[in-house]
Each structure stands twice: as structure tokens, then as C-alpha cells.
Amino acid sequence: MSKHIAILGSTGSIGTQTLEVVEANPEEFVVDVLTANNQVELLIEQAKKFKPDVVVIAKEEKYPQLVEALKDEPIKVYAGHEAIAQVVQMGAIDVVVTAMVGYSGLLPTINAIKARKNIALANKETLVVAGDIIQKLALEYGVSIYPVDSEHSAIFQCLLGEFDNPIEKIYLTASGGPFRGKDKKFLENVTAKQALKHPNWDMGAKITIDSASMMNKGFEAIEAKWLFDLRPDQVDVIVHHQSIVHSIVQFQDGSMKAQMGLPDMKLPIQFALTYPKRLKTDFPRFNFLDYPELNFAPADSENFKNLTLAYEAMNKGGNLPCVINAANEIVVDAFLKDQVGFLQMSDIIEEVMNKVSFIQKPSYEDYVLSDSEARRLAEAML
Template identity: 50%
Template sequence: MKRITVLGVTGSIGTQTVDVVVHHRDEFEIVAMSAGRNIQLLEEIMQTVNVHHICVQNKEDKDYLAKKYPNIHFYHGQEGLMEIATLPNVDIVLNAIVGFAGLLPTMEAIKAHKDIALANKETLVVAGHLIIPLVKEYGVALLPVDSEHSAIFQSMNGENHQDIAKIILTASGGSFRDKSRDELANVTVEQALKHPNWSMGAKITIDSATLFNKGLEVMEAKWLFDVDYDDIEVLIHPESIVHSMVEYQDTSVIAQLGTPDMRLPIQYALTYPRRQPLINGKRLSLADVGSLHFYKPDLKRFHALALAYEAGRTGGSMPCVLNAANEQANSLFLNRKICFLDIEKLVEEAMRAHQVVDNPSLDQLLEIDQWARKFVFERVGED
């Protein structure tokens, strides 16, 4: 029985993790979980899985739940996240928190010798130079949950790392993959949230539309698989059937394919190195799909991806700036305070205004994160 803490249980990854666990109760037990403000959905999940430790964002919600469910231990805030991520009876922490907030609980879980199933790409984007040495120091497993990184991980099984020539990340292209720059000027929030292939949370869906999400995945891949940015290629693949590929020195390309279903990489991270049936999973029929398409993204059209490569190659504190500025701009767009193309514009302005710190400490990253968010806020006049 593998005992799990799920951070971000009410999000898209979190709810699908619950589905995996419910269908394999003899394999997994959720010991603890966290939620943000969606208390109604949290209570629905609590009826599905019997969990003894729960963290919520606000103290008011914690007090309400503690009174209603006296037999459960409730926590709140960042300190609460770190408590449930380090519980002694937990084997693996699945981090599905969106954004920078996932960094600290990941670090504390590693120090508590917990394996990590990572869906929070920002942890490595912002602090890969801190996280990877910690993983090695404490001897824990770092298992990717993002479909693309899981595909790479699976495509590398049994292979020699020195034989890798290139990693190829596939991207759906998001809601606006066929629109020109001019057409993007007046797109709406509702249009941006209509992802053609995947069911994801609002923040990640917007990131998919800008391609910032793919840029973050490029930076995450650099740390997860120890490759240079010159050896990470992105291809637009509208069908989202080939989840990513690895090219080897002998020109062989190994890929992982499947229907778009996030439960597969979630389950694989939890069962690795074994495989289990994916209950209610749809099997891939290439005959029904018929044809698959791939093309290189235009970095002028998808300027966010170019910015991500620049931030990654610059290194130091620049990825932290890109991530924080994007989180803030993404939120402003969702709240209809800025236009769609303003997201990348504000991120670039923050990057240009930042003086890079070469090897930032955790405290410096926390300060830089706040600086970048404030910078974007002030540029928009939302102070």
C-alpha cells in the first residue's frame, strides 16, 4: 500500500489523482491532501476518500471544517502545506499545486525523505539548481507527472543517458494555434479557456494558449533530464497523441503515444516501475486517428516560447522573474484587466528590468518572485 499526500487536490490533476486512487484502493491510500478555496469540491472529495489530514488556504475555512469534521486534523496556509508534506506515514507527495506556491512544500518533503510525483513545474523552473542537489542528497525519487515529461521519462527507460541526442517536446498549440498575431489582439478570456484537447485549470489553459506553459516545460526538462537547451526542441502537434519523444545518437526516435488522458502519467508516477490497468481509459486506435501532424512553432508568433528559452539560457534568477511575471499577468488577463498579448509584453518588460542574480538562494528567490509580481502590478496600475 503506497501512502500519498496530494497537494492541490481540487485542481484538475488533483481530482484525477483521486480518480486513480479510487480505482486502485488496494494499491494506494491518500493520507493527506490540500485545497485552496474550493471548499465545496473539497468536501465532495472527502466523501470519496477517507483522509485524516487536510490543509486549506485560509484560517476561516480551516476553522469551519474543523468544527464540522472533528475527527480530521486540519491545517492552513504555507506552514500547513509543509506539515502535511512531511507527515511520517507518507511515502510519496504528489504536488499538483499551480505556481510558485508549490516550491517550499516540495523542498520540505524532499528533506523528509519523501518521493516526489511532480506536476508543479514551477518548482524546477524557479529553483532547479536547489531542488536537483536536494534530490540527490536525500536519495528520493523525482517522478514527472506532466504528460510530456512522463513521456520522455518513459522513452528513456532502459536507455543510456549519454546516448541522448535531443528531447522533443510536443505542444498542442493551445486555443489559438491557428490564429495570427493580428487576430490575437482582441481574443476573449472565454475563447482562451477553450482548449482543443485537454481539460485543465484556468491558469494552465491560458499558459497553453500563450505557449508559456511549453516554455516552462522546456526549463523543467532541462533539470529533470540534465540536457542543454540547444538539445530541447518543441514541435506543435495538434492531435496530442504523441506526448513527447527522445532522439538518440544513432538517429532512433522513441516516443510515448496515447489518447489525451492525464490519469495515465499520474498513475504511472504512482505505480512506477510497474504498470496497472487504467480504469475507463480509452485505448489508442491509430487507424481511427488516421494521420498525425507536426510543425515547428514560429517564435515570432509564439513570442512567449522565445522568452522562456531566453530566460532558461540566461539562468540564475531570470526563470524566477519570467515565472512570477507570467503568473501575475495571467491572473490579470483572467480578471479582464489586460489584453491577451499584454501577458508576454509584461513578462518581457519584467525580464528587461531585472538584474540577474547568478546563483540565487531560496530567500533571494522569494524576494525576486515578489519583486516581479509587484513590477507587473505597477505597470498595469493595479496597486
């Protein structure tokens, strides 16, 4: 039977690639819900092509345009973040693909879990901000969370058949981004245009900047802690600039498993949607003879301070990962607008981490307040 899916953030990089997977496997999937933040033209195009039951645009000022464009289609049209958080509870949905960017994905994910919908998780910030709440809810409601990030999908795939065997350590691989090997003197003057040129992956603007600053890898470490029930010292980051080995699991006997392949997000997206099945694809195949050498190096946390800050947040726990995420969203947006320097982003994040009230065991309401406080402080520092 076909799986009914909702795609939150259908106009972004993960969302559009998810729809490519759907289009390639029409007998496997039915699209019930599409949502977007701002790109109303693309959302209209997607809605007319995939004929979902519901579409939602977060920016309410775009609602009239969406309604007018879809007036002849049998599609319900809504607007606003609250509507996104509500439509994920629709009865027919089997899987919710959470591909929204940043903190905005938290409440829809919580609501989807409470409605007993399985989650294909591409919004790492959900676990960064409130991993404890998400994991408790998933257990309470019997919901599976399937990772979409290539690194976490790799760990998940390496663990198949190994769930009773304790993990000694995992290694998340990082490409190093566009500034691999650069020092602080170089990084002082880099521009958003330079930072947006990722060497291996085609991603949205925010995650591409996070990759350049290594914050993305720090967030992935926090995400891995929650997804695989690990201690911070069991999560390591290594630089692997070819992006062929997507991550590695080391077991207590010393044996290691790696998941490999050419960099293509459609593979982990498809696996998250079809697990435990692997569907045949026409994706390009990796050839060892094209890569006579695969290189690995330690992560550079001295020149890329964000990685250190993320580990500090993970080790201390509480509301600190929520705080670092909020501050990072503010400074990345400012960097994209040329309002702050590349290295200054880390300085502001660190200062916000030191100033926001620390809460060891936060509730959901505490996370909401911590997010707001961190954003206000970061904006004031800008």
C-alpha cells in the same frame, strides 16, 4: 503494500484525477493528506470520501467552515500555506503529489524532499523557479522525482532501459492550444473565455491560459532541462495538434522513441505513482485507424512571444526563470479578470525580465526576493 500519498492541490484538475486513480486502485494507495487552496466545499467532500489523516485549506478564512464540516470525522484540520509546507513531512507518507498551482508549490516540495519523500511532480513551476536547488536536494536526500506532466512522463517512459545512452535531443509536443495558426492581429482581441477553450485537454484555468499563450510549453522546456540534465539546445518544441505523440527522444545514433496514447492525464499520474509497475486500466485505447494522419509543425515563436522569452530565461539561467514565472502568474490572473490583453501579457513579462536585478547563482532567499520583486513590478505595470 499500499503506498501512502499526500496530494497537494487535491481540488484542482490533477488532484481530482489523482483521486480517480486512487479510487480505481484502492488496494494500491492510501490517502494520508489532502490540501486545497480555496475550494473548501470540494475538499470537504473529498475528505469525507477518502478519510485522510490530515486536510489543510490554504485560505485561512475557510478554516472554520472546514472544521465544522469535519468535526465528526477522525481527521486533523489545519489552515495556511505554512501548514501545507509542514504536513508533507509526516512519517507515513511515501509519495507527495505536488499539484499546487504556481510558485506556491516550491516550499512544500523542498520540505518533502528534505523529509525523504518521493515526489510525483505536477507543479512544473517548482523546477522553473529553482531547478538547481531541487535537483541538488533530490540527490542529497536520495529522493526520486517522477514527472506527471504528459510530455515529461513521455520522455521518462522513452528513457526506460536507455539511461546509459546519451540523449541527442528531445522534442516536446504542443497542441498549439485554441489559437494555433492565428496571427498577432487576431490575438490582439482574444478573450479569456476563448483562451479557456483548449481543444484537447481538460485543465485548470491558469495552465489553460499558459497553454494558449505557449508559456506552458516554455516552462515545460525549462522543466525538461532540469529533469533530464539537458542543455537548452537539446530541448525542442514542435506542434502536434492531435496530442497523440506526447513527446519524443532522439538518441546519439539517430534513433527516436515516442510515447503515444489518447490525451488522458490519468495515465501519467498513475505511472508516476506506480513506477516501475504498470497497472491494468480501462482507459480508452488509441486506434491508429482513427488517425490516418499525424501532423507536426514548428512552434510559432513569432506570434507567441512567450516561448521565446522562456528560452531566453532558460539560456541565461540564474534567477531569470523565477522572474518570468512570477510575472506570468500576475498577468495571467489579470487576463482572466479582463484587466490586460492577450498580447500585452508578453510585453509586461518581457519588461519585468529586463528590470529585475539579475543573480547568476541565487540562493533560496534570492529566489524568494526575486519572486516578490517581479510580482511588484508586474502589478505596477498593470
